[in-house]
Amino acid sequence: MNLFFAITFWFATAVITLGLGYKVRQYWKTEAPLLIPTTPAPTTQGGVIMRMIREVTLFESLFKSNKWIWILGWMFHFSLLLVLARHVRYFQEQPWFWVTLVQPFGKYAAYTMILGLAGLLLRRIVVDRVRYISSPSDFLMLIMLLVIGFSGLIMQLFDRPDIIGIQNYFINLMGFKIVSLPINSALVVHLVLVALLLIIFPFSKLLHAPGVFFSPTRNQADNPREKRHQPSWVANMPSSNESAES
Ligand code: HEM
Numbered sequence: 001m002n003l004f005f006a007i008t009f010w011f012a013t014a015v016i017t018l019g020l021g022y023k024v025r026q027y028w029k030t031e032a033p034l035l036i037p038t039t040p041a042p043t044t045q046g047g048v049i050m051r052m053i054r055e056v057t058l059f060e061s062l063f064k065s066n067k068w069i070w071i072l073g074w075m076f077h078f079s080l081l082l083v084l085a086r087h088v089r090y091f092q093e094q095p096w097f098w099v100t101l102v103q104p105f106g107k108y109a110a111y112t113m114i115l116g117l118a119g120l121l122l123r124r125i126v127v128d129r130v131r132y133i134s135s136p137s138d139f140l141m142l143i144m145l146l147v148i149g150f151s152g153l154i155m156q157l158f159d160r161p162d163i164i165g166i167q168n169y170f171i172n173l174m175g176f177k178i179v180s181l182p183i184n185s186a187l188v189v190h191l192v193l194v195a196l197l198l199i200i201f202p203f204s205k206l207l208h209a210p211g212v213f214f215s216p217t218r219n220q221a222d223n224p225r226e227k228r229h230q231p232s233w234v235a236n237m238p239s240s241n242e243s244a245e246s
Contacts, residue, residue, distance in 0.1 A: 002169075005191055006178045009170075012198035019202025020210065027214040031231040034216075041222035048221050055218060069123065076116030082109035083152070090163075090170050110156065114149045117142055141205065144193055151190040159186045 038061070042048050054060040059077075063070045086106025089095040121142045124134045155161050165182035172179045201207070213219065 001183055001188075002178050002181050005169075005181055005195075006173055008192075008195045009173060010176075012195040016198040016201050023202055023207060024210055027211065030214070031233060032216040032220065033231050035220055035222075035224050035229040036216050037220040037222045038217040039222055041220070043221055043223050043226075045221055048219060052213065052218060056212060061218075069120075072116045072119035072123070074116075075112050076120065079109035079111075079113035079116060082106045083113055083149075090167050091174065092167075093171060107156065110149060110153045114146060114153065117146045117149065121146065137204065144197060148190060148193045148197065151186045151193070154186040155184070155190065159184050161187050 042051050051060075059070055059074050062073060082102060082105050085099065085102040086109075088099045089103075092099065121139070124130050124138060124142070161184050162182035165180070166187070169179055169181040197206075
């Protein structure tokens, strides 16, 4: 198990780092040929930054379109943030101040994370038109996150693992050293699914996390009168006169 999890997590870390790097580079280099901000949209760059901040912190556009999905989606994502902040301690000998501060919040966030995920899963099952457009991966992704959450909660409540031992294992893993990992069954389920999550992240819908920043409908200013929108490849094209002459 010590070796199995070492190899799995080294591999998973490499996949998510390289995979995400590759995808973000691809998004970065993809031209947006047309100016298509969703209106009403800000007319300045500063306004776009504020809109993006509201979008990723409050899920503003989702709030405007559907309150139920907004409640469930926001609850899940905000809880996930707290849970992940609580997990930072597994990778530090001396946790940062804010990591210590967030511990009790992260603990209760497990419940709201599971509640949000369960609601989102229920929606895909009971709402006809959502079920119609749902693929197996949509369900599997939610179920995977739910099982990660449940196995974490089981450890928190019933099957207490040796937290210091787990911390020691992961800190050593970061220095490419393998020490003993004190396992229990909930931890095995938890870690196998977390590794799977890291591996599929760059190939799945979870890419919406970095992707939102590259969405032209969100990151463009509504300024076609002030500024001509021209993708970089247009500047390198021969002008229509030149091509007519040749
Ligand atoms: C290598 C990465 C991870 C390790 C070593 C790890 C380990 C643990 C451990 C030991 C617990 C029990 C905490 C306690 O008893 O106080 C726990 C709980 C939990 N984990 Fe993880 N986990 C990892 C990644 C994740 C990820 C990526 C998620 C979410 C997608 C997650 C979600 C949870 C939840 C919801 C809980 C219950 C709340 C809590 O106690 O923090 N874990 N995890």
